[in-house]
Amino acid sequence: xxxIRDVAEAAxxxxxxxxxxxxxxxxxxxxxxxxxxxxxxxxxYWPNEAARSLTTNQTHVIGVLLPDLHGEFFSEVIxxxxxxxxxxxxxxxxxxxxxxHDEVMTAAKSMQGRIDGLIFMASDNGLxxxxxxxxxxxxxxxxxxxxxxxxxxxLRIGNFLGAREAxxxxxxxxxxxxxxxxxxxxxxxxxxxxxGYRHALAAADRDLGASRxxxxxxxxxxxxxxxxxxxxxxxxxxxxxxCNDMMAIALISAFGGAGLKVPEDIxxxxxxxxxxxxxxxxxxxxxxxEANQLGQRALRRLLAILSGGxxxxxxEEVLPATLVVRxxxxxxxxxxxxxxxxxKESPGSMPGGTxxxxxxxxxxx
Amino acid sequence: xxxIRDVAEAAxxxxxxxxxxxxxxxxxxxxxxxxxxxxxxxxxYWPNEAARSLTTNQTHVIGVLLPDLHGEFFSEVIxxxxxxxxxxxxxxxxxxxxxxHDEVMTAAKSMQGRIDGLIFMASDNGLxxxxxxxxxxxxxxxxxxxxxxxxxxxLRIGNFLGAREAxxxxxxxxxxxxxxxxxxxxxxxxxxxxxGYRHALAAADRDLGASRxxxxxxxxxxxxxxxxxxxxxxxxxxxxxxCNDMMAIALISAFGGAGLKVPEDIxxxxxxxxxxxxxxxxxxxxxxxEANQLGQRALRRLLAILSGGxxxxxxEEVLPATLVVRxxxxxxxxxxxxxxxxxKESPGSMPGGTxxxxxxxxxxx
DNA sequence: TTGTATGCGTTATCAT
DNA sequence: ATGATAACGCATACAA
Numbered sequence: 001x002x003x004i005r006d007v008a009e010a011a012x013x014x015x016x017x018x019x020x021x022x023x024x025x026x027x028x029x030x031x032x033x034x035x036x037x038x039x040x041x042x043x044x045y046w047p048n049e050a051a052r053s054l055t056t057n058q059t060h061v062i063g064v065l066l067p068d069l070h071g072e073f074f075s076e077v078i079x080x081x082x083x084x085x086x087x088x089x090x091x092x093x094x095x096x097x098x099x100x101h102d103e104v105m106t107a108a109k110s111m112q113g114r115i116d117g118l119i120f121m122a123s124d125n126g127l128x129x130x131x132x133x134x135x136x137x138x139x140x141x142x143x144x145x146x147x148x149x150x151x152x153x154x155l156r157i158g159n160f161l162g163a164r165e166a167x168x169x170x171x172x173x174x175x176x177x178x179x180x181x182x183x184x185x186x187x188x189x190x191x192x193x194x195x196g197y198r199h200a201l202a203a204a205d206r207d208l209g210a211s212r213x214x215x216x217x218x219x220x221x222x223x224x225x226x227x228x229x230x231x232x233x234x235x236x237x238x239x240x241x242x243c244n245d246m247m248a249i250a251l252i253s254a255f256g257g258a259g260l261k262v263p264e265d266i267x268x269x270x271x272x273x274x275x276x277x278x279x280x281x282x283x284x285x286x287x288x289x290e291a292n293q294l295g296q297r298a299l300r301r302l303l304a305i306l307s308g309g310x311x312x313x314x315x316e317e318v319l320p321a322t323l324v325v326r327x328x329x330x331x332x333x334x335x336x337x338x339x340x341x342x343x344k345e346s347p348g349s350m351p352g353g354t355x356x357x358x359x360x361x362x363x364x365x
Numbered sequence: 366x367x368x369i370r371d372v373a374e375a376a377x378x379x380x381x382x383x384x385x386x387x388x389x390x391x392x393x394x395x396x397x398x399x400x401x402x403x404x405x406x407x408x409x410y411w412p413n414e415a416a417r418s419l420t421t422n423q424t425h426v427i428g429v430l431l432p433d434l435h436g437e438f439f440s441e442v443i444x445x446x447x448x449x450x451x452x453x454x455x456x457x458x459x460x461x462x463x464x465x466h467d468e469v470m471t472a473a474k475s476m477q478g479r480i481d482g483l484i485f486m487a488s489d490n491g492l493x494x495x496x497x498x499x500x501x502x503x504x505x506x507x508x509x510x511x512x513x514x515x516x517x518x519x520l521r522i523g524n525f526l527g528a529r530e531a532x533x534x535x536x537x538x539x540x541x542x543x544x545x546x547x548x549x550x551x552x553x554x555x556x557x558x559x560x561g562y563r564h565a566l567a568a569a570d571r572d573l574g575a576s577r578x579x580x581x582x583x584x585x586x587x588x589x590x591x592x593x594x595x596x597x598x599x600x601x602x603x604x605x606x607x608c609n610d611m612m613a614i615a616l617i618s619a620f621g622g623a624g625l626k627v628p629e630d631i632x633x634x635x636x637x638x639x640x641x642x643x644x645x646x647x648x649x650x651x652x653x654x655e656a657n658q659l660g661q662r663a664l665r666r667l668l669a670i671l672s673g674g675x676x677x678x679x680x681e682e683v684l685p686a687t688l689v690v691r692x693x694x695x696x697x698x699x700x701x702x703x704x705x706x707x708x709k710e711s712p713g714s715m716p717g718g719t720x721x722x723x724x725x726x727x728x729x730x
Numbered sequence: 731t732t733g734t735a736t737g738c739g740t741t742a743t744c745a746t
Numbered sequence: 747a748t749g750a751t752a753a754c755g756c757a758t759a760c761a762a
Contacts, residue, residue: 001502003755014733019757026758029731046502048478050415050424051755054738059415060475061458075440082461091460091475093426096447110425110456113413113739114479137366137411220644246640253644275611276641279585279618368739379749384741394747416739419754478755 002043011039022047053114060089062302063115063138065107066096067122071218071246072274073291077143080295081119088303090116104130112137117302119143141302143294146188148316153305155298155317159189162287162321163196163241166269169285169323170239171204173330175267177212179237181226181247184217193243193271212237216247223250231258239267239329245274245286252280252328263330273324283326294319367408376404387412418479425454427667428480428503430472431461432487436583436611437639438656439486442508445660446484453668455481469495477502482667484508506667508659511553513681518670520663520682524554527652527686528561528606531634534650534688535604536569538695540632542577544602546591546612549582558608558636577602581612588615596623604632604694610639610651617645617693628695638689648691659684 008015013032020026021036028036039045053059064081066074078094085092093115095107104127108118117139122131131149134140142154170178180197183190194213201208214229216222223242227250230237242248248270252262260266262282270277273288297317373380378397385391386401393401404410418424429446431439443459450457458480460472469492473483482504487496496514499505507519535543545562548555559578566573579594581587588611595602595616607613613635617627627633627647635642638653662682 004757005755015756016734016758017732020732023757027731032732044498046474046477048419048755049475050418050478051738052478052757053415054413054419054740054755055757057738059479061479070444072437072440075437075444078443079435079440079461082459086460086462089475091458091472093456093458094447095451095456096444097451107456109411110414110454112411113415113417114424114426133409220640249641249644253646256646275585276614276645279614279645280641281618281621281646369741370739380740381742381750382748385748388741390741392747397747413739416754417741419739419756420741422754 002045004045004047006043007036007039007045010043011035050114059114059116061091061093061115062299063108063111063118064092064094064096065098065104065118065120065122066094067099068097073272073289076291077121077295077298080292080297081299082295083292084296084299084303088299090299090303101127101130105133108134117141117306119298119302122146139302139305141298141305143298144188151315153301153315153317155294155301155319157189157289157294158318158321159192160196160199162271162289162323163193163243164200165196165321165323166271166285166287167197167200167241168204169325170241170267170269170329171200171206173239173267175239176206177235177237178206178239178241179212179214179230181214181216181223181240181242181251183243185215187218190218190243197241216243218244218247220246220250223247224254227251227254227258231255231260237266239269242268242270245270245272245277245284248284248286248328249276249280252282252284263328267329269329271321277324278326282328285326285329286324287321288324289321290319367410369410369412371408372401372404372410375408376400415479424479424481426456426458426480427664428473428476428483429457429459429461430463430469430483430485430487431459432464433462438637438654441656442486442660442663445657445662446664447660448657449661449664449668453664455664455668466492466495470498473499482506482671484663484667487511504667504670506663506670508663509553516680518666518680518682520659520666520684522554522654522659523683523686524557525561525564527636527654527688528558528608529565530561530686530688531636531650531652532562532565532606533569534690535606535632535634535694536565536571538604538632540604541571542600542602543571543604543606544577544579544595546579546581546588546605546607546616548608550580552583555583555608562606581608583609583612585611585615588612589619592616592619592623596620596625602631604634607633607635610635610637610642610649613649613651613693614641614645617647617649628693632694634694636686642689643691647693650691650694651689652686653689654686655684 004015004018008018013036017028017032018036021028021033062085068074082092093111098104098107118134119141121143122145128147135149135152140152142152144156145154148154167178180194182194198208214226216226230240240251242251248268251268255262255266262268270284270286273286277284277286369380369383373383378401382393382397383401386393386398427450433439447457458476463469463472483499484506486508487510493512500514500517505517507517509521510519513519532543545559547559563573579591581591605616607616613633616633620627620631625631635649635651638651642649642651
């Protein structure tokens with residue numbers, strides 16, 4: 001492959017001049033510039049970006065560290081990051097599926113020198129240590145961290161308020177016996193949604209008997225298993241809050257298979273608002289999470305830090321999770337039930353948490 | 366940040382020795398090695414990988430160029446690539462959403478020097494030129510190329526056979542009037558699936574009147590629009606082959622909304638076998654595409670080329686698309702209808718194309 | 731306006 | 747076994 005030296009030789013100039021022309025950094029005579037451009041084209045010269053970033057100290061690449069790419073949520077986050085990156089002509093260096101601290105560290109280390117900053121999704125337990133070790137080496141933005149790290153920017157979903165709103169919706173509809181299908185233990189999203197569920201019930205003076213809490217893991221099969229449990233319990237709940245849509249969809253399918261009608265016999269509400277939520281039967285009432293937005297904002301936040309204009313305050317950002325009423329709870333508010341257009345419901349006209357409700361959304365409430 | 370020089374100084378050795386110790390490349394005395402390790406730990410030294418790759422000429426990073434990350438198919442491909450990459454301690458540099466040739470080239474150029482090879486998904490038209498210009502600069506693997514490029518490895522989906530099998534399934538069930546809901550024009554997958562549909566009908570001496578072909582774009586709303594068209598046509602088809610699952614799901618939902626029963630009144634078959642295909646009502650009969658496998662294999666293929674052990678022959682690989690019979694066509698073969706476990710059906714026991722049917726799968730048949 | 735020379739942080743080739 | 751030192755490919759401060 002041709003190097004800058006080859007181009008210089010072909011254009012009969014020094015490598016410094018070639019660099020100047022290609023980067024448009026300094027004034028070069030029309031004539032020599034032309035010679036350089038044609039020589040570069042002739043040789044099909046592509047600058048070596050690794051060498052480039054060695055001197056300039058910047059790469060135009062953002063690192064992305066994720067626990068796993070599985071599920072629509074993660075892929076939407078990545079997509080959001082990538083979209084925002086493209087707008088600013090950045091690329092993303094991705095590494096995912098990291099189970100423990102050591103794996104995260106080796107991944108982060110092998111990004112050293114090839115990224116300008118890092119977006120780190122440390123939603124599971126035990127990754128706080130990784131954050132501490134990365135922190136300070138490079139600009140860092142956290143997505144869904146378990147705890148706030150002083151001085152580190154972070155973005156997260158308003159899980160608590162969203163879950164609370166979903167359960168409140170069921171309560172308003174008159175449900176007295178509301179079960180929850182939980183997410184995997186140790187997962188911060190699952191925990192926050194559980195907390196929202198409990199909070200809503202407690203506020204309504206409802207019983208918090210453990211028998212109304214069923215264990216799931218965010219995957220469809222656990223929804224099926226839970227459905228069997230729920231149907232087998234002596235006092236069948238009249239409504240179930242599933243901690244994500246995939247489990248909710250499995251529930252509905254299983255209930256249907258058992259001869260139960262949703263929402264007449266049992267109501268189901270989900271969480272996430274995945275793409276197919278509105279296309280299943282009945283259309284799923286759920287809590288919308290803007291995963292794509294989460295990714296976009298995380299990247300823009302990082303870019304803001306890179307340009308040095310990052311304010312110290314308000315380092316934590318909460319993206320609202322808003323209730324989307326469809327038909328799986330039997331309350332088809334006028335105007336929503338027939339809306340099949342994707343992502344078009346006006347969020348402003350809907351009840352639900354917003355980023356401004358910062359107090360109740362605080363962790364460890 | 367500490368450099369190799371700082372470590373050398375702290376350990377009272379030369380930078381050469383530090384490099385030797387850290388890379389375990391040459392024999393170093395036990396004593397000095399220990400000193401180097403502790404110094405490196407003390408200073409929390411992370412080697413600059415950009416500088417490293419400048420001399421070693423390899424990065425342990427694979428570039429991934431995609432048209433867009435949208436949809437489950439793309440995200441599964443990426444996930445497959447990433448999974449396989451992780452196994453070999455590689456990372457992936459991603460850039461997506463490239464509309465035209467110029468965008469692809471700038472993206473590829475800014476990867477120069479920071480990747481060992483490139484996986485390029487050039488499924489849309491007009492990207493052949495990009496391939497030619499990248500080809501030769503770096504090891505390259507194509508996913509779903511529109512045409513075969515001599516000497517370039519490529520992987521693709523057996524769209525033709527998969528579609529043909531889906532339509533044959535409908536024919537075997539006795540359907541006489543089978544419509545197709547097409548994918549976006551210019552998309553190679555859509556075109557191949559259409560070709561399979563036409564081929565199956567022609568082989569069965571069926572009429573190929575254009576009125577039985579409805580235009581879609583792989584997105585849900587187009588499924589809804591098509592449903593209205595289909596219901597409005599004077600002779601309603603008894604079955605519809607939708608070119609992907611999202612449109613099939615929208616069809617089923619719309620048909621249900623119009624009072625039609627699937628499969629009793631109208632049969633629907635999809636393509637992709639997305640995660641929720643088995644959870645909708647009725648469970649969707651579809652053609653399974655192993656997007657994840659496609660990604661994994663693409664990466665392994667690239668790694669094989671990198672290690673130099675790539676045979677010249679058999680540069681094109683076709684991944685089979687296999688029919689998965691559920692209930693949306695009314696033919697619930699024993700053993701399949703109640704299978705809710707994810708990705709567990711044995712592919713061997715199912716009809717459908719395989720990679721060995723290389724002849725009929727050939728393009729431009 | 732252009733060229734020379736130094737440095738970026740490594741690895742690798744020589745010596746010693 | 748270890749230490750100088752020359753690349754790697756580029757950007758840039760300084761000279762001319």
